[in-house]
Amino acid sequence: MTNVYDEQDYPYAVRHWTHPTRLGALSQLMGRLAAPFRDCRVLEIGAGDGVNLASMAIGAPRAQFIGVDLSERAIAAGRELTAAAGVSNLRLDCADLRDFEAEPQSFDYIIAHGVYAWAPKIVQDAVMALCGRLLSPRGVAMISYNALPGCRLRQALRDLLLSAVAGIAEPERRIAAARATASFYAEQWSASDNAFRKALALEARDFLGRPDGLIFHDELGEIYDPQLFSTVVAAARAHGLDYLCDNDPSLVGHALWESEQWGQSLPLTGGDQIAYEQALDFVETRFFRRSLFCRAGAPLERRFAPERLSGLYLEAQLEPFMDASVSEGEYAFKTAGMGEVSTRDALFGAAMRRLGEAYPRALAIDEIAAEPAARSALLRLFAGNMARLATEPFPVGRQPGEKPFANPLARAQARLGLGSVTSYRHSQVALEGDDTRRFLDLLDGTRTVDDLTRAMSGAAEESRTRAQVKAALATFAMWGLTRA
Template sequence: MSEWTDGYVADIGYTFGYYTELNPLRVRLAFLHSGLAVPEIRTACELGFGQGVSVNMHAAASTAQWHGNDFNPSQAAFAQELASVAGTNAQLTDASFAELVARDDLPKFDYIGLHGIWSWINDENRATIVEFIRRQLNVGGVVYISYNTLPGWAPFAPVRHLLNLHAETMGSAGQGSVGRIDSAFAFADKLLAANPLYARANPNIVERFKGVKGHTKNYVAHEYFNRDWQPMHFSTLAEKLESVKLQFACSAHYLDHVEPIHFTPEQSQLLAEIKDVTLKETARDFLGSQYFRRDYWAKGVRRLDPLERWEALRAQKVVLIKYRPEVALKVSGALGEVALNEAVYNPLLDLLADHKPRSLGQIEQAMKEFNIGMAQVLQAVMLLAGAGHLQSIQEADAIAKVRKNTDKFNLELMKRARGNGDVQHLVSPLTGGGVPVQRFYQLFLMAIGQGKRQPAEWAQFVWQVLASQGQSIVKEGKTLATPEENQQELLVQATDFEKKHLPILKALMIAA
C-alpha cells in the first residue's frame, strides 16, 4: 500500500452518507439540556470529511466560514466540486494531518468535527490531531468526536482482527479491497460454522457478523479493513484531550441525555453517586456495553444558572421533519425498545404536525391544557430529536442569508440523482443541515422545478430518466419488467410524496 495512505483504505471511496451529529447547530440543544453556555460558531472545520457531503451541507446552510480536510484526493476533489456549485467558499483540502497542522494560514476555529476517523488512524496521527486542536481551537470552542468505544467493541474485536488478518495474508493486491473483503467474509463464515468456543462464549458474535455483512462494501472497507483500528475507553480519550485543555461537555447523541431509556433506577443511582466525570462516563459505557460514542468537548465549559438555562431553552425552536402519522411512539436505548407515553407525545406531535417552527416556550404554553410541564416537554423534545423526528431551527437572519446557497446545492444533488442514489439527503436552510430525501423524491422535486404540477407528470419524468439509462425499479426484491409496471409504481410513490413529504419539504424550505 502506498506511503501516503498511512495504512488507510484508499482504493475504495467512503460512503456518501450525511451525519447529522456534525451539524454545529445541534450543539445548542445538547449544551442547554446539560446546563452549559452555548458558544457562537463563526468558523468551523471538519477533519476526515470523506466524500464531503456533510461538510458541504453545513457550509451551504450556515453563516460560518467552513474549512475541511480529507487525505484522499479523489474524495477531496468531489467535495471541492460540490462546494464550487453551492458557492459557499468552503476551503476543502487533501493534506495529511501532519501537513495540515504545519499550516500557518488557517483561522482559529470555534468548532472542529471528527466523525469516526479517530478510530481508524494510528497513534501518531491521533497525536497530530490533538496538536491541531491545541493550535487551532478558540477558547470556548467545541470539538465533536465520534469513535468506537470499549467495552462494547471488546467481544467483536477478535473477529475484526481475523477479517483484517485474512485480507492482509491471503488477499492479493490485484483483488482490491472488495475482493479481499469477500474472501475474508467467506473465511469468517467457515470459521463461525465450525462452532468455535469463542462464539459460544459470546453468542451475539454471529448476529453481529451478519449485520456487518449487510453493510455496503464502501462502509465495511473503511470501518473494518484499515491497518489501524482502535476502539478506546472514554478515559483514554479524556486523557489525550485534557492535555490540550479540553473538558468533556456532554453527549452529542440526544438519546444519551435521557437516562431512563438506558439505565434502571438502581443503575442511575449508582451513576449519580460518582462525582468524577471520567469515571462516571466510563462506568456508563460499562453499564450500557457502549460500542460507539458521539461526544462534545469544549475548551472552557461554562455553566449557566437555572434562570439563564430555562430562558434559553424556552427560546429554542424546533420543527417536525417527519409525517405525523408515521412517527412511531417508541425509542431504543440500552434497555431495549421503550414505548413513549401517548398522553404526552400525542398532543405534542399533533401541535407540531403542521411542520411550523415553534419554540419550546410556545410548546410549553400549548401543553398546559394537557397538564404537561416544561420538564416533560424538554424530555419529549430530546427523545423525538434523538430519534430523528425533530430538528432545531437557526435564526431567521441566518436562514435568509443561506437560502440562495442551499437552493443551488440542492439543485446540484437533484441533477446527480438522475444517475444514482448515492446522496439520500437534501439540505434545509431552516435546520442548517441535511434532511433525508430519497432518490425518486429528489427527482420529483426536480420535475416540480421544471413546472410539472401533477403526480402523474412527476412519475412520467422519473420514468424517462430511468428508461434512458436502462434502469428499472426493484420492488420487494423483484425487478419490475414492463414500462407500465414501472410507471404505475412511480405514480404510487409520487402520490404518496405529494401527500406526506412535499408539505414537509416546503416547510423546510427545500421545495418551493
C-alpha cells in the first residue's frame, strides 16, 4: 500500500525542545528527577528520517535510540545518513506503531511530534497505550497536537483549501492550487474591515510561508483532528499517565508561578491546574501544544522551588548594551530575538553577563546564582523564551580547539549536499555554497588552522584565506557546529 509520505517529502528537522536534556529539566522543575541523558533509552514515534534522534545519539554514545515511522522512503534516507555519520546507537524501523513491541517500561523518553492530531482515533489510542505501556518509572513522554480553540480558524481555511484541491491527486499540482487559492483569499480578506476576515487573512499568509511538504501533509492531509487540552489529558489518564507540564516555556511559567490570571480564574477552575491551563488555552486561543506526561502516581510539585534548579544548566545569548533608554544602575541586554531584558538587581545582572560571555556554552545555575531571587529571575528568562534549560550542557564553546572537530552528523549532511545541517546544540544551521560545505567536512579533528588554510587556498592569497578560515571557525563555534 502506498504511503503518502513516500510520494512527497516532509521537512524533517531537529527540534531543540524534544531533546531529553530539556524534557528531563522540565520534569525536575515539577518535582520529578528524570533519567540521565547519557544512559537513557529514547523512542520516537513518527521519527521520519531519524535526524532528530541522530542528533541526540551523537551526544550520548552509551544511550540507545529507536525511531519508528511508516515511510519506507524516509527510513531509507535516515539509514543512509546515520551510516554516513557513523551513528551506531540508533535503530530506525519502518513499522506501524500499533505493531511495535518492546519490554514494558523500557523507555525513559518517548517523543511523538506531529502524529497525534493527524491520525485516526485508533492511532491516537495506540499512541497513548504505547506510552502507558513503555514509559519507565522516571520517564517523560512528549505528545504534540493541534489544539483548540485556536485551530478552529485554521479549520476554516483548511475547508476552503480542500474544496479548491478536490480531485487533484498529484502532490505538486495540489500544493500549487492550494497556494494560489490562499493567496487570492488573503488579498481579498486583507481589504476588509471585518475582524474575522482579517484573522483569516493572517492565517492564509501564515499558510503561504510554510514549506511544500508541510502544506501537503499537515494542511491538506486526510485527517486533521485538533484536540482540547483537557481531552488529551483524560486520554492519557486512561492509560496510566499523568500530565506533567507543557513544553512551551510560557506555559511552564504559568505552572511555576501563580499569576494574576490564576487568581482571576479561581471561580472557574477551583485552583485545578488542568482546568486552569484549559482556561488559558481559551483566553490565548492556543492552536498547538507539546504536552509532557509521566507515569501516574508520581508526586508532582509544580510551584517554583529554588532548590530544583540544582544540577540544571542555562544557555542564553545575551549582549549587554547602553543607550539613552538605559538608566543609571540598570543592567540591560539584547536577546537572541533582538528583544531586551533589564534589571537593577546586581546579582541577576552579573549572572546574565556571565551567560552572555559564555554563549553558546551553557552554565550551571549553581555556579551563577545562589540566591532564590536570582535563581527565580534566571528561570524567568527561560519562561520568556530567552534561554534554554537543560540537565546537561552541550559540548560547545567559543573556541573550536587546535584541531577543530565538527559534528559528524553535520559533516555527513554537508557531504550529501544538504542545505541545512545539525549542530551539537540540537539545532538546524543553514549552510550556503559548496565551499562552505566542503570546509565543514574538513573539520574531522585531524587538521590545524594551517592545514585548513592550505586545503582551502587554491589560487587565493594564503593570508586572506587564513583570515577567512579563522572567521569561519569562529562562526561555526558560535553556531555550535564544532566541539569545544
